[in-house]
Amino acid sequence: MLVAAAVCPCPPLLVPEVAVGAAPEMDAVRAACTDALGVLAAARPDLLIVVGPAGPGEGGVFPQGGRGSFKGYGVDLDVRLGAGTQDATAERELPSSLAVGAWLLERTGWADAPVEGVGVEETLTPERCADRGRELGERADRVALLVLGDGSACRTVKAPGYLDERAAPYDAATARALATADLPALLSLDADLARTLKSSGRAPWQILAGAAEGTDLDGTLLYEDAPYGVGYMVATWS
Template structure:
């Protein structure tokens, strides 16, 4: 059963050491991510699954203890998914999105609950995303999700994907749906448009929608902005009592 979920962006710039002198520009986003993770902790889950967008080579499961780093971004900073002493059998390092998730968890001092990762291909069809989410939610015990992913990368002329007039409306609807825990709207996000707008969060968000189908969670939008021309959304979903 899905007990709670946190939605966070996954740019490596979220890590201050990577952002360097620009680090203060994302302080509000980091604070919002911390607030979202506190909602997960309050739900007292039995297991946490970190979901992030990946290229094809990074798809699949990442067991607790899988290492990652930000060396590819010029910083000698290592992270590990879940408990530092856990063994890993994956034979591969965390992809960037899950490495950022691991960094957020370490920053929050998350250590008491088993953690695992799932890399979801950015191109995964909506139906397959929902199916993956339902499979996660069907596991025994109380499950929490940390869902990593960015909105469009086409909000300004200097954005990675240049300016696309469709980006702002797409991000507005995605942000609204994530803030309202609107499962139907998340499932309806256009995968083709998301790909054109370089919105890597689309697939993980639709996994969340599948997992939350029968959970009865309510949502809260904690942050929404587009620094560097990329849409970042932070939201928390929790049970209604």
């Protein structure tokens, strides 16, 4: 059963070595993520599952110890998912979102429970996301989720997706749903609109909603803003 969840954004800019000169601008997001992971540790889960968006062909399950890298962003930095020691020659590399998740876990010194990763492709329908969430919620007696994903990337004219007037209402509705653990609201997020607004979080958030069915978790919003025109939200459910 799901006993706790932390929702965090997953831009590589969270990693100071990647952000370089812009690193201080992300300090508030990093601090909120640290607080959110503290809620996961306090829940004392039997299993932590890190769920994040994945590109075409990158989806699936990644075992503890899975390797991720930020070399594609010009930084010689590798991370591992949890404390495992998988053979690096025999494993798939973590998608970018799960690499960020692994970095967050390393940064906070996670050692409280076994960890595995799940990469989710954006083509997964809301119905299938909910089903996948229910499956994950049954993986152990006490399951925690670290759910990674960004809101819209269309909040300003300088945003990656340029300005779209639908972006701010989309992010506001998502933030309200995360703040109140509103499962129907999350499950009602439109996949086509999310794709148009370049929101990578839609599928992971809907997996969270499926995993939380039958629980009585309360939500708390720790951060919501749009630096660089991209909606970033940090929330906890416990």
